[in-house]
Amino acid sequence: xxxxxxxxxxxxxxxxxxxxERVAVEDALAxxxxxxxxxxVDVPPWDNSAMxxxxxxxxxxxxxxxxxxxxxxxxxxxxxxxVTAGTAMGVMTGAPIPxxxxxxxxxxxxxxxxxxxxxxxxxxxxxxxxxxxxxDVAVGDVVLTAGAVLGPAALGLLGSIGRTEVAVARxxxxxxxxxxxxxxxxxxxxxxxxxxxxxxxxxxxxVRASGGISIDAGTAPDDLEATVDVLRRAVADADAVLxxxxxxxxxxxxxxxxxxxxxxxxxxxxxxxxPGKPLAFGLVPGGDGRAVPLFGLPGxxxxxxxxxxxxxxxxxxxxxxxPRPYLPVVDATLADDLRxxxxxxxxxxxxxxxxxxxxVARAAGLQSSGVLTGLVRGQGLLLVAAEAPSPSKxxxxxxxxxxxxxxRSDPGYPx
Numbered sequence: 001x002x003x004x005x006x007x008x009x010x011x012x013x014x015x016x017x018x019x020x021e022r023v024a025v026e027d028a029l030a031x032x033x034x035x036x037x038x039x040x041v042d043v044p045p046w047d048n049s050a051m052x053x054x055x056x057x058x059x060x061x062x063x064x065x066x067x068x069x070x071x072x073x074x075x076x077x078x079x080x081x082x083v084t085a086g087t088a089m090g091v092m093t094g095a096p097i098p099x100x101x102x103x104x105x106x107x108x109x110x111x112x113x114x115x116x117x118x119x120x121x122x123x124x125x126x127x128x129x130x131x132x133x134x135x136d137v138a139v140g141d142v143v144l145t146a147g148a149v150l151g152p153a154a155l156g157l158l159g160s161i162g163r164t165e166v167a168v169a170r171x172x173x174x175x176x177x178x179x180x181x182x183x184x185x186x187x188x189x190x191x192x193x194x195x196x197x198x199x200x201x202x203x204x205x206x207v208r209a210s211g212g213i214s215i216d217a218g219t220a221p222d223d224l225e226a227t228v229d230v231l232r233r234a235v236a237d238a239d240a241v242l243x244x245x246x247x248x249x250x251x252x253x254x255x256x257x258x259x260x261x262x263x264x265x266x267x268x269x270x271x272x273x274x275p276g277k278p279l280a281f282g283l284v285p286g287g288d289g290r291a292v293p294l295f296g297l298p299g300x301x302x303x304x305x306x307x308x309x310x311x312x313x314x315x316x317x318x319x320x321x322x323p324r325p326y327l328p329v330v331d332a333t334l335a336d337d338l339r340x341x342x343x344x345x346x347x348x349x350x351x352x353x354x355x356x357x358x359x360v361a362r363a364a365g366l367q368s369s370g371v372l373t374g375l376v377r378g379q380g381l382l383l384v385a386a387e388a389p390s391p392s393k394x395x396x397x398x399x400x401x402x403x404x405x406x407x408r409s410d411p412g413y414p415x
Contacts, residue, residue: 001270018169018321031168032320037144039161042134049091051129055101056088061124104129147323169320174207175217175238179245199244199304227258245299272344275303275369300369332359334395348382349374
């Protein structure tokens with residue numbers, strides 16, 4: 001039985017190189033950049049005013065100094081004329097600094113008591129309230145590097161240098177196949193022994209949240225021939241295929257055998273972890289010569305999601321070119337005793353809260369692999385190595401968080 005690290009190493013050895021595509025900047029939110037972006041322009045493109053006020057020569061300013069007003073420059077206009085000794089020019093925020101001026105006095109620090117003149121109430125320093133050309137971005141600067149995840153601020157930065165398109169990694173297409181005669185889709189009345197499918201919805205959400213495109217490839221019954229047929233169609237349309245259930249040792253668990261029929265011998269199918277031991281992995285030849293990974297995830301809903309987060313998500317993020325494909329990990333103090341003597345690596349569902357001395361982790365309900373509510377109530381997975389004892393109240397622990405928003409703050413800003 002492989003460790004988590006050993007299984008992950010085998011999986012990531014088959015991560016494909018990102019395939020770039022060009023998209024409009026406004027459509028690039030949350031995409032992974034596939035190229036370094038270098039600026040062809042200075043930002044700002046010229047010295048401009050950071051305030052509404054008056055462009056002056058700092059040496060001419062002081063309390064109770066009156067300067068002759070030459071005119072006003074608005075944002076988007078050019079500054080005609082030159083500020084010389086004893087003169088000033090009105091400027092709006094963002095307006096170019098006229099020749100001869102080296103600072104700006106805010107409107108609030110002046111008094112236009114007489115027409116054509118402005119009275120100053122302060123002494124300015126050189127460069128005051130002036131935004132210099134190129135102080136944000138200079139020509140030739142690399143403003144974003146390949147592998148960056150494009151957030152709203154990055155889109156704004158791309159706009160500031162005039163980019164309308166950007167090269168990003170093509171999103172992997174991930175097909176999801178449910179298995180089992182007992183599994184039916186929500187909206188269909190349950191018969192005795194049947195359950196509504198939750199795994200295909202959870203996995204579709206996690207695929208999209210991880211940057212991929214989810215494909216609902218349907219449900220395969222507990223029949224080898226039918227399962228092979230469903231998987232063959234899924235492989236033809238996807239960069240990776242996820243199955244849920246059918247990978248254990250039961251009489252009706254046919255997924256591993258179906259992998260072999262498709263030409264994807266099982267690389268491994270057990271990982272020393274709890275929850276999530278029955279994980280199958282193999283590669284099947286795609287129609288265009290690609291090697292398509294097949295992930296046989298457990299059917300229990302918590303095990304299914306935990307395995308996705310540990311193995312599928314890193315592969316998917318790697319295929320996007322993300323240099324940091326793993327979920328973030330934070331330190332916390334444990335508020336409960338957690339007991340489990342499985343001898344495998346353990347991943348407990350925990351809720352996080354901000355305590356007086358930092359983060360506090362507490363059990364997010366029952367830890368059974370069939371209790372899906374713990375994943376909803378929790379913000380992460382407490383990681384315990386196979387050789388480590390069960391954690392106790394007060395221990396410092398490491399928690400793999402589901403996303404960067406791992407703490408719940410009170411309304412307002414706690415300065």
